[in-house]
Amino acid sequence: MPLRLLSASLALALAAGAAGAVAAPKVFDANITKPEVLAAQEAWCNALVQISTVGAREGQAAARAIAGEVLDTAYGYNLGPVLFKPTLTEAPQTFRTTREGALAYFVGGDPAFPKDDGFALKGWTACTVENVAIHINGDVATTMGNVMITNRNGSVTTVDKTWTFKKTDDGRLRIVLHHSSLPYTSG
């Protein structure tokens, strides 16, 4: 019995030694994380201010070019229809599931979307996010809360905002859902 125990202990010690010698396992993690989501929100805010700034300095065409880049890198129009309900769109063009519709909303100037006057061109100088709750589920994460955007007069507009970000195979995040609405007031 003592011999057996000794033998087992030795085996354990050897196993532990072997374990100590092996390399850490390689990890392939496809999941989205909260820090990634917060960084993507901040990037959205920065992009909005950037489009606004460029638009004010260099005109609509330059703003349009930047907005197109933002859509091509930060939104998931390359993956499928994006569930996008912008703050200020109206029926029957409320929802902008295509890149064209999103671009028209941000910088206007598209006769196919006659009511769009370019949301990103309204002179935004700052943008901050206050998350109320975050739901992380696989490679997608959804945030809900407020976004406060400041115009050049210092006036702050608050919107109720929901975003879903999807982490794609290259490890980057894209917006696949964006529902924005003005706060309700009973008056």
Place this chain on the structure above:
Amino acid sequence: MPLRLLSASLALALAAGAAGAVAAPKVFDANITKPEVLAAQEAWCNALVQISTVGAREGQAAARAIAGEVLDTAYGYNLGPVLFKPTLTEAPQTFRTTREGALAYFVGGDPAFPKDDGFALKGWTACTVENVAIHINGDVATTMGNVMITNRNGSVTTVDKTWTFKKTDDGRLRIVLHHSSLPYTSG
């Protein structure tokens, strides 16, 4: 050589025979499907009308009991905070991540939520959903579109609606995100 080919053919035939004899593989599928999502939307609509009907006939206490059942079966408050921005809530109680906040919104009567007068008690008699786009991703699916609700006077209210449904281990769906807003009008 011909013998070899014959042998190979025989083996193939036998393999095919064996394959034909085996049972179909057992399937364990955790994914959410579009029909499940459409059924859950219809159930939400039916529940809204039911709460309204019971409220009108039997009073707020009865409506409250049913609304509680709906929250306990159709929403994911048992899983974690729900990302819920109801149509008619106001700051600083815009978001209802808890069951209490959701119940107050639907049937009112909770002094902790003084502005809530019971959205589900407004005499709704019909509710229909028009989906613009659906994003299916693992055990969650998000829908975006309009919901039209009719009151007892036949007046129809349209809201912009986003829902995320999560399929839980028992195969049932729960709402984990619900962003509802009145349509924007430029005037």
Place this chain on the structure above:
Amino acid sequence: MPLRLLSASLALALAAGAAGAVAAPKVFDANITKPEVLAAQEAWCNALVQISTVGAREGQAAARAIAGEVLDTAYGYNLGPVLFKPTLTEAPQTFRTTREGALAYFVGGDPAFPKDDGFALKGWTACTVENVAIHINGDVATTMGNVMITNRNGSVTTVDKTWTFKKTDDGRLRIVLHHSSLPYTSG
């Protein structure tokens, strides 16, 4: 102009102040993590040794009771068929997609599985895991590597092992895939 900038700065400062005051967002995270997976592997090892120990001390019936508890808490037979290929099973009963088949493998004594002599009853005294790689994908994580099990004579058996763990709604992990095999040797 300076006034405008001041105004904007003030708004920013106020927004920052407000942001500082708000509570951290509530987080509902359904994803599985590496530490959870490592803990579940260790629990599997401990359970194997425990069944073995109880079997040696108290007999097969007691071991069977414990093995049943392990299957009911650590395996996903309650969710669906488990993809289980144990180390020492033979055709035509190689795969054990049901709880009965798994229990027979671990403790034997089931006439429906005549070749099973109770893998967990072979006097195991230690069990360690060496992961080579881990794949984390949503609520499932798969590990591949070696498991070394030591019997009461101090002899160590190494197996090639793949496990997939699924994190269920209650935040616990269950094995939904388990492929174990003896190492190949060319002789």
Place this chain on the structure above:
Amino acid sequence: MPLRLLSASLALALAAGAAGAVAAPKVFDANITKPEVLAAQEAWCNALVQISTVGAREGQAAARAIAGEVLDTAYGYNLGPVLFKPTLTEAPQTFRTTREGALAYFVGGDPAFPKDDGFALKGWTACTVENVAIHINGDVATTMGNVMITNRNGSVTTVDKTWTFKKTDDGRLRIVLHHSSLPYTSG
């Protein structure tokens, strides 16, 4: 009252009419399906036979080129480490988490993997899959069962096989886990 009901009925009818007129929702579905998995398994079998056939006709270099293409399209080495335990590998090179290790296994000729003699070059003429169970979870699906491969003499080798396929952003499937083992026999 009757007027109200009539009004409600009208509203319902109109709503139904409107619903009938709207387009079907756009669907963006990232989930993997059983038919996709079965097709990927069949493609794996066909690729094995193709490498074997080309190797026999055109030599190892040609087989190596095709095997490289197979690894680059059917395996997920571009995504991260693949959890690959081939049928005939031996310690300390049992696991092949890199493309180099997988290529060496299939076609041999790599001095870094001296025991590899090219599994795909063993004259395989047919390959069939018998799934025992399939687990579908988001964008990954795992299959477990037997694969029967026939050599040019008509001799059939059966292996116990587990695969996990991941559906990537482009809608294609890649193997991220592959555990293959010779059946155990008690003798």
